[in-house]
Amino acid sequence: MSTTDFDLVVIGGGPGGYVAALRAAQLKLSVAVVEGNHLGGICLNWGCIPTKALLRASEINHLLHDLEQFGFAVDNPRFDFEKVVARSRAVSGQLSGGVAHLLKKARVPVFNGFGKLSGNDGKKRKIAVTLNDGGTTELKAAHVILATGARARVLPGLEPDGKFVWSYREALVPDILPRRLLVIGSGAIGTEFASFYRNMGSEVTLIEVADRILPVEDEEISKLAHTAFEKQGMKILTSAKLGPLSKGKEDVTVEVTTARGTEKLTFDRVISAVGIVGNVEKLGLDNTKIKVDRTHIKTDHLCKTGEPGVYAIGDVAGAPWLAHKASHEAVMCVEAIAGLPVHPIDITKIPGCTYCRPQVASVGYTEAKAKAAGYQVRVGRFPFIGNGKAIAMGEPEGLVKTVFDARTGELLGAHMIGAEVTEMIQGYVIARTGELTEAELKETIFPHPTISESMHEAVLAAYDGALHF
Known part of the structure; x- marks a missing residue:
């Protein structure tokens, strides 16, 4: 097999694309990645990771101005804004380099440029690649995954101008x-x-x-x-x-x-910050059976498009626009290509996290959506003011809310606001994935003292009643 002939070509090297390539390599498929900008995509370079580095700095600044409650005093706390920004860029650079290392270690070739579908030879699809150095090349593959992500939506009159x-x-x-x-x-x-x-x-x-x-x-x-x-x-x-x-x-x-x-x-x-649009331009979709709906490629439950052998994952394939959704789709899609049994993604089991202060995290149905879907619900609430660890940390403002199916006891959704809830939500995600009921969650022992105890109390509040509030 030549260096331009593969089982799979992935167009896009973000959290969907590079994960797809790594999983394909693990399954002994010959695979290549085409990426025009930075490995790691928007998430790693211009989204999830650098924003978290900035937010961490802002949390520290907040604490420096709120030290009195802990018995400390600091005169004139100050910061170097340029260094704050520089650190976030360094974090992104480190992780982008890590992705490059992982692909190199897995012996996945990366073509630095922009790829598009350019027909087929009867057996394999052709991918025309315009390289960043000005050259061109053609790749062939039995399967192609489009993982080109999305970009910021621009409204008339709100075009970024480089200044205001x-x-x-x-x-x-x-x-x-x-x-x-x-x-x-x-x-x-x-x-x-x-x-x-x-x-x-x-x-x-x-x-x-x-x-x-x-x-x-x-x-x-x-x-x-x-x-x-x-x-x-x-x-x-x-x-x-x-x-x-x-x-x-x-x-x-x-x-x-x-x-x-x-x-x-x-x-x-x-x-x-008014939403995103999928990167569907210049992918060679015009002469294919691939359908685009409101800038996003339409796929089935296994990420297949209308064109045989072509798949789409991540932001370009529609909501929810989350890096972890893209990575999970990547693994599922590649395993399906390899002939392994897979489980289609249920978007009600994908967590969402917002890393503001206080943090917000959720999974599954909101109370309103559960009722609209026809469920009779039982709702539990537990505030952080009743949690010893939250009070000790100086973070008493927060809430955990659970939504259960009143008939079966299944956990339909969980919604949280407060310190560290983006780390805690995974417990409820596991419960949703495992289709657990209040019976298993009530019997689950949570360590003390932790903020996660409020998760247990929110379950009890929906049934027997919370013990500490």
Whole structure:
């Protein structure tokens, strides 16, 4: 077999693409990756990882200004903003290099360039690759996985301009720490940036077109997040209509209309976080049976597209737009290609995490969606104020909420807000995956003292009653 002839070619080297290649190599399939920018994709280079590095810095800044409750005193705590940003870029660089090492170790060739479908020879698909060095090459493979990810949605009048209006990219490498910042969109991306900049000292206004922030989360959790953010000094405007931006020499003014009326607000910088669009252009889809719906490639339960031998995974294949969903799809898709038995993904068993302060995490049905789906539910709640570890840590504000099927006892959903909930949610994910009921969860012994004990109490609260609240 030649160096351009493979069992599988993966177009895109993000958390879906590189994982697909590594799993294929483990299964002894000949595989190559085509990646035009950075291994690790948006998640590792411009999303999940660098934002967490920034958020960690903002958490430290918050603690430095809240040391008195622990008995400490620090005079004039300060930070070097350039170093804060530089550290986040270094973390991304380290991990991107780690992905390159893993692929090299697995003997997976990486073609640095952009690939597209270019027909077939009757047996294998052809992939035309335009290399970053200006050259071209053609690859052949029996199977092709499209893992090209997505990019920020750009609305008219909110185009990133390199100065006043930022997408997530500019927000990750800012030229200044804005004194006054507007964040448009309160999903995970917008909320995390709002939290970071507020905790670094910016005056933050968060605008959402829906009637509540974090609109995909359980309504109760959204309300608690809203209260927490306002307590931190953030201004929140929901059900908001945004007028055109008016740019001056040093700032930008925008007209915002809510139920309270219309007001003109002035900011140093604006972050637009209004969703994403799939990277479906220039993939050679026109002469195929592949269908695209609202910038995302349509697939079946095994990630197959309408074109034989072509698959799509991750953000380009639609919601939920999460790195861990992409990686799981990657493994499932490759194992199906290899002829192994697989289990299709149930999106109600995929956790979602938002790393603002306080953190938000969830899995499964919200209370409202469970009722809308026809379930009779039992709901349990346990606040962090009843948890010894949370109080000892100085993190007493939080809530764990569980939603059970009243008839069978199955855990339908879990929703959490507070310290470290993004680490704890996996316990409920396992319960959802294993189709556990309240009986198994009640019998599960949680270690003491941990915040995770509140998870147990939230189960008890839905049935026998919480013991510590």
